[in-house]
Amino acid sequence: GVMKELLGLRDLEAKLRSRLGVKEAIVVPGDSDAFTWVKRELGRACIARMKEAVKPHDVIAVMGGTTLAAVAEMMTPDPNMETVTFVPARGGLGEQVENQANTISAQMAGKAGANYKLLHVPDQLSEETYASLIAEPGVRDILEKIKSASMVIHGIGEANTMALRRGSSEEFLHKLTEEQVVAEAFGYYFDKKGTVRYKQRTIGLQLDTLDDSKLVISVAGGASKAEAISAYMNYRPSDVLITDEEAAKRLLSM
Numbered sequence: 001g002v003m004k005e006l007l008g009l010r011d012l013e014a015k016l017r018s019r020l021g022v023k024e025a026i027v028v029p030g031d032s033d034a035f036t037w038v039k040r041e042l043g044r045a046c047i048a049r050m051k052e053a054v055k056p057h058d059v060i061a062v063m064g065g066t067t068l069a070a071v072a073e074m075m076t077p078d079p080n081m082e083t084v085t086f087v088p089a090r091g092g093l094g095e096q097v098e099n100q101a102n103t104i105s106a107q108m109a110g111k112a113g114a115n116y117k118l119l120h121v122p123d124q125l126s127e128e129t130y131a132s133l134i135a136e137p138g139v140r141d142i143l144e145k146i147k148s149a150s151m152v153i154h155g156i157g158e159a160n161t162m163a164l165r166r167g168s169s170e171e172f173l174h175k176l177t178e179e180q181v182v183a184e185a186f187g188y189y190f191d192k193k194g195t196v197r198y199k200q201r202t203i204g205l206q207l208d209t210l211d212d213s214k215l216v217i218s219v220a221g222g223a224s225k226a227e228a229i230s231a232y233m234n235y236r237p238s239d240v241l242i243t244d245e246e247a248a249k250r251l252l253s254m
């Protein structure tokens with residue numbers, strides 16, 4: 001029955017909290033690897049949690065990916081968000097337009113009735129371009145905004161999947177396997193233990209600035225992401241993990 005199922009999900013949430021060290025876990029039924037509607041359920045849960053936490057004039061930084069695109073899809077108008085500004089957490093990670101952090105941030109703002117700011121950065125950044133970009137006054141302004149974010153919403157990907165999606169070289173893919181690099185988040189690649197092994201050069205939020213002043217919400221589901229979620233949480237347990245039943249079960253059986 002429904003009650004038993006709910007109890008099952010609450011039980012998975014409690015186990016995830018103690019296993020991963022996250023302050024809060026929210027588990028939705030199903031498997032987002034198998035059904036796209038489950039991704040929208042992750043999105044619905046994420047929006048509800050964001051609305052609970054939001055304060056006037058907050059800056060909310062969001063990442064890209066298909067999961068975050070599903071979060072944006074589920075956003076609805078909210079008077080408490082009128083003074084909020086959405087910003088992309090980091091720029092230029094080689095996603096398709098609809099899955100880019102810029103697009104997702106603008107879409108969330110549009111649907112919520114909030115404001116947004118864009119961050120224009122090419123995908124491939126040379127050392128020199130990087131240096132001159134961060135010296136631009138317009139870029140500096142938005143980088144300050146990103147730093148000041150009180151909420152950060154991001155996805156977690158499986159390292160190989162993300163490297164393939166970004167058209168990385170054979171050589172890089174090989175290294176990932178060899179070094180047991182299993183997770184990707186924010187453009188950083190992590191091994192099983194949660195150690196950062198590679199980092200995509202782009203501007204925006206740097207991982208080591210995620211401190212207690214920010215509410216960090218990670219959204220990732222599907223059994224195929226279990227190992228990635230676990231590895232990322234070894235780096236830094238998030239405040240809130242929103243995942244699905246199959247990812248949770250796989251993770252807890254590892």
Ligand code: F6P
Pocket residue numbers: 063064065066067068093095154155156157158162184185186187
């Ligand atoms: O590329 C942006 C990003 O947020 C990555 O950091 C993350 O691994 C990925 O998207 C998640 O994408 P998806 O939700 O499509 O699995």
